[in-house]
Amino acid sequence: MPTSRPNVVWISTHDINPHLGCYAGIWPGAEQASTPRLDGLAAEGMLFERAFSAAPVCGPSRSAIITGCFPPAIGTMHMRTRATPPPSVRLLPEYFRSAGYWTGNTAFTDFQVDVPEPVYDELGDHAHWRLRDDPDQPFFMAFHSLITHESQLYLDDDEFARKTPDAQRVEKAEVPPYHPDTEVYRTSWRRYLELISQMDHWAGGILDQLEEDGLADNTIVVFWSDHGLGMPRGKRWATELGFREPLIVRWPGKIAAGTTYAEPVALMDLAPTMLSMCGLEVPDHMHGEVLFERRSEYVVSARDRMGEAEDTSRSIRDRRFRYTRHLHPDRSPMGHTEYPDNLWTWKELRRLFAQEAQQQLAFGEPPSILTDLQRSIVAASKRAPEELYDVEADPHEEHNLAGLPEYADVQQRLAAALDDWLAKTGDLGQRPEQDLLAEWRPNGHCPHTAEPEFETRDGLVAITCPTDGSLIGWTTDPPTAERRRWQLYTAPLTSPTPIWVKTWRLGFQPSADIPVAPPAR
Structure with a gap:
């Protein structure tokens, strides 16, 4: 017998934009993806056309999803840190377990904080709702897939084939204008789409298990990714490509099948939304809003330190425009970061940029290897301190409208809305990180929780x-x-x-x- 309270299943992946078949006509290039299972999920539920992550990299983004809080407001904004959030902040599964839910997670807890052991009933690759002692107990179960993680793009051919046995093969992928049309990028884009196809097969297996167990009708299923694709100008960049995400929610009998939601939403909204949908109280400290009750017309995202590359950008999106402010416009948008700089798409772009510089400096020829758009990704320094794009008309963000008189009102409106959000929530990302660490770990020591x-x-x-x-x-x-x-x-x-x-x-x-x-x- 189904429980009166709905179950919740999260199906999440890494490093993809809305390259799913169901986003064809909404996101450029989506029609290239073979995703029949996720397309079917969207046909049975609601597809969110404009969903955005809080950050363009996994740790900060996932901290926002699991807490419902803006990373710069709680200290989780720098990639690879162990923050000390305000005492009001808790992880979403704790609320569910306190309410009598069984909670599980398939090992991935990249939340920028250590996870207390009582938060989950089961944590690890083995975790599954089938491990509940009471089959009538409602559950919150999070499945995470590394299938589409950027690292998988760069496997050798044999290992890639071994890890994608169920993928729909792609003979030729369209390379978007922000990437050079070279063999490296053609291969990377083809593999990216094939990994998405393999991930779709994996997601379908979870959906099948819900059906087998008779749980589909009483389970809220949510599919999401954490941030944009793992190639230059996507992951780690404060761009539409870095923040734009797929988001699908199915709840039979509660959400009409085949519906879409066109207003901007944040993945940070997932925590309060899950609590609300399950009849649980939404804490006042959460910055996210219940998806179906959003009052704000904006979504704010942030880019902070990425490994050793220190940078600070703040971005705001309404239904049509994206406005981004770079606090360090003198720094390269592709500053050296040891891990991604060893990936072949990064190496290829740097190689072409160096080749073009040689063309110009050594031979006195005008640069012609990269386009202006491609060159802007890897520029050695300087970028515009402010960017404004009409994303609906210019989905690849090729034409910066900031400073143009005819868009002054739009720029001023979005800049003011961004300032209001940061003033309301707080922005620790503008404080020196060493000062934060000194507060979190006095004299270099992490404080201990008092004994019970x-x-x-x-x-x-x-x-x-x-x-x-x-x-x-x-x-x-x-x-x-x-x-x-x-x-x-x-x-x-x-x-x-x-x-x-x-x-x-x-x-x-x-x-x-x-x-x-x-x-x-």
Whole structure:
């Protein structure tokens, strides 16, 4: 029998734009993708035409999705950091588990914070709703695929073929104008589409399992990716290509089949939306809005440090225009970053740029190897401090309208809206990172969560923790157990056996295990 509360299944992937067949006519080049299973999901639910990530790279983007909070406001904006968010911030699955849901995640927790053990019932490649002890318990299950991650574009031919056995092969892919039409990019785009096809096959398997278990009619299914494709001007760039995402939501009987939503939405909206759809309270501190109740006409995104490449950009999108502000216009948009600089699309663009410079400097010839658009991606320095694009008319962002008199009103409106958002939410990305680290880790040490405190009354054990923002977990598994299953403490316990209690706070070290004897009767 289905539960009265809906289940939630997230199906997420990495590093793709809306290159799904169902986005044909909405996103350029989408028609090249073979995605019958996700097209079918869209036909059974709602397709969001304009969905945007909070950041153009995985850690900050996923922190926004799992907390419902803007990364620069809670400190998770720099790629590869361990932030200490404000004490009000919690991870979405904790709310579900507190409400009686079973929670699972297939290992991927790139949220810029360490995940407290009681947040998930099951965490790892093995995690699946089928592991619930009670088949009637509602669940929140997150499946993550690395199939489309940028790293998979650059495998050798044999390994690529081995990892894409079910992909629809692409004979020739269209190379968009922001990339040079060379063999490197033709191969990369062909592989990108084939990886999406393989991912579609994987997603279809999850949908089949819901049907097999009789759960499809009572399960909210959400498909999303974290940010744009893993090639220059996409991932790591404050561009439409860096932020624009596929987003599909299916809820039989609640969301009309085959519908679309055209207004801008944020992936950051997913956390409050899931809580609302399941009848749970949405915390006031979340910056995201419930998708179907959005009041704002804008979505704000941010680009901050990427590995060793320090940069700061802020971007805002309405239904038609994107306005972006670069706080360091003197820095290259493609600053050296060790990992991606070893990927062949990055190497190819740098090679062509160097070849063009030699053409110009050594031979006195005008540069002709790259177009102005392609050259702007890899420029050694200088870029416009402000960019404005009519994305509906110019989907590849080829013509910067910032500074043109006829677009002054649009630029001023979006700039003011961006300023209002940053003032309202806060922007730690404009503070020196060393100052933040000094606050988060005084004298270089990560603070510890205070140990739990106990009170026994009427045969019940009440547990508290004096650390603001902490959560409490307990287990009957001793520290010597091979595997310990932590429960989330939500109410006083009656325990006939010894238990161990531990506390966590995001950005802090957890407390030690504290044993608690059964209460006297």
